[in-house]
Amino acid sequence: MDEIWKDIEGYEGLYQVSNLGRVKFLERKVASGYSAFRVIKEHIVTPRLKRGYHRIRLCKEGSKRFFFVHRLVADAFIPNMENKPTINHKDGIRNNNVVSNLEWATFHEQIVHSYDVLHRKKSMAHLGKFGKYHNRSKAVYQIINDEVIAEFGSIREATRATNINCSSIGRCCRGIQSEAGGYQWKYKEEE
Structure with missing residues (x-):
């Protein structure tokens, strides 16, 4: 599969995300002190794990925000016609962020997927508190x-x-x- 890069919405010209689940920092000049600038070369951002999901920090104009990589990939490559709130990993592996492994889902669809497709056992945690x-x-x-x-x-x-x-x-x-x-x-x- 060829790697296709797209700008991350809100971070155009700063970061890009690929269909293989990688995030790239684009080359640019950044302030280094009061009157100096330095050039930071283009490179792949190394994600960190949070609850099994890849997460990265993006910076823009001094403000820093964390994003889950699967959300960035889905936003860039998968249309969300039905406005579903979550992204489901089809194979159940949370850090597999390849676009072919992701799909938009409702919370209910995620739970049904975990039982039917991934054969997870039903637990009290999924049943909720009533x-x-x-x-x-x-x-x-x-x-x-x-x-x-x-x-x-x-x-x-x-x-x-x-x-x-x-x-x-x-x-x-x-x-x-x-x-x-x-x-x-x-x-x-x-x-």
Whole structure:
């Protein structure tokens, strides 16, 4: 397969991305001190791994941003007619960013792909949390002055309703800290 290069949107003339999943820094002059300039030659940018995905940092006018390489490749080479929010790696290998291995997908399509095509086992992490309907959730009480003022199906449900950090509520329920958000919290089974 021949390597085809395209400018990265928003970084035209500075960086290019290829259909093979590589990113190139284009030759240019950069400021080196108050009145001096130096020429930086064209070179391939070395990506770093984040959660198994290749990630690079792009700089423009002093501002630096991180991008996942698979997103840059898909934006440049794969039309997204249906406005799907994510990019799926067809072979399941997160750092294989060749354009033929990428496709736009919804979150649901990604999960179905992992089960049907990649034969991954269904886990609790993919099923999501459904408050009192989730089989691993524990109901919690919100308490003030030793009086229960509210009951929630789960810590996450309490967080959504009260805007109090879920980790703090959990620590209260486990007896690690005394209160969160000005309230005491206990698991329903403990009451």
